[in-house]
Amino acid sequence: MALKPAFVTEVQEAVRAHAKLLPRGGGTKTALSTPRAEQTVLDMTGLSGMLEYDPGEFVFVAQAGTPVAEVEKLLGQHGQYLPFDPPFVEAGATLGGTVAAGLSGPLRQRYGGVRDFILGVKFVDGQGNLIKGGGKVVKNAAGFDTPKLMVGSLGRLGILTELAFKVFPFPKATATLKVTFGSLEAALEALYKLAVSQFEFYALDLEAHPATLTLRLGGLSEALPVRLERLLGFLGNPAEDRRLVLEGEPERGYWRGVNRLEFGEGYLVKIPIQPKKILALETALSTQARCYLSAGNLLYLNWLEPIAELDSLLKTQGLSGLVLRGSTSHDVTSLESPFIGVNLEQAFGNRVTAALDPSRRFSPEP
Numbered sequence: 128m129a130l131k132p133a134f135v136t137e138v139q140e141a142v143r144a145h146a147k148l149l150p151r152g153g154g155t156k157t158a159l160s161t162p163r164a165e166q167t168v169l170d171m172t173g174l175s176g177m178l179e180y181d182p183g184e185f186v187f188v189a190q191a192g193t194p195v196a197e198v199e200k201l202l203g204q205h206g207q208y209l210p211f212d213p214p215f216v217e218a219g220a221t222l223g224g225t226v227a228a229g230l231s232g233p234l235r236q237r238y239g240g241v242r243d244f245i246l247g248v249k250f251v252d253g254q255g256n257l258i259k260g261g262g263k264v265v266k267n268a269a270g271f272d273t274p275k276l277m278v279g280s281l282g283r284l285g286i287l288t289e290l291a292f293k294v295f296p297f298p299k300a301t302a303t304l305k306v307t308f309g310s311l312e313a314a315l316e317a318l319y320k321l322a323v324s325q326f327e328f329y330a331l332d333l334e335a336h337p338a339t340l341t342l343r344l345g346g347l348s349e350a351l352p353v354r355l356e357r358l359l360g361f362l363g364n365p366a367e368d369r370r371l372v373l374e375g376e377p378e379r380g381y382w383r384g385v386n387r388l389e390f391g392e393g394y395l396v397k398i399p400i401q402p403k404k405i406l407a408l409e410t411a412l413s414t415q416a417r418c419y420l421s422a423g424n425l426l427y428l429n430w431l432e433p434i435a436e437l438d439s440l441l442k443t444q445g446l447s448g449l450v451l452r453g454s455t456s457h458d459v460t461s462l463e464s465p466f467i468g469v470n471l472e473q474a475f476g477n478r479v480t481a482a483l484d485p486s487r488r489f490s491p492e493p
Contacts, residue, residue, distance in 0.1 A: 129168040152221030163491040191223030229279025250285035253484030298345030314338035333419040390429030441468030
């Protein structure tokens, strides 16, 4: 059974009337939006639409069920964008689902992730109360930062109904440089140097096989050729057969493809990681498709084996993971929890959950 509220009051009524609720937006992350036993699905797509947008102030307010694609289309008309680059836009991801899952894409390298751009939230807690945190201005009074607390909460602290974000102007022009190295060690060494260099990247990504760095620059079109030459010099002027420059529509299409995170069969898992841990992890991985984003600090992995094997592997590497979705042959309904690897549960988080959802309406566990 699924409920589809069109008003916030209906969300509040649903919370008070049901023992277990699972809020769901576009359903693009099946491991997070598939109900477990006793859970009633709350389809949030009925709570959709832009409420306020002032291009001059670089701020907008929208309802949680608003598709990110609609937001990006409106922002694009004013030369603006969401710098944290939310994934799954073309698949129908919503603002609320993106925040609840804490997802950012490859362009987060320049300005930061979703946590750095959310200004305010309204949400319904586990007792049906409407709570407001933050606001719609960049600077708020000091206090408990509720909006950031909701990022990555997976709907377990409350059901998001409204969100406010700051946005930035999109660069006048962009260009992407792909450089292939002779070994993963060489690529990682270059990654370390680039991450602390004077260059400003909109994306700094790593592919392990073949060992390739993908670097995206943005700015004035007349300045990009000179900046690309400086970057190639910094990298030791790799031979023509080891580098590729993308510009124009092919370049934009490439990044749209990255944003889809489509690897095919298997589980899609988000893994926060430190660059220094990449080499050790790579020795344990084989044919799985994967990409390291944000200067090697975020891994999206396509896992083809039983998820319990990845859970054990991540624990031995001191890493945690979040299963986002599975394919037809990799059913997410059998997952006891989307969280795998090292358990990052903390006493503080448990206390916040107890305060906002004392009856555990938003937790799949009893």
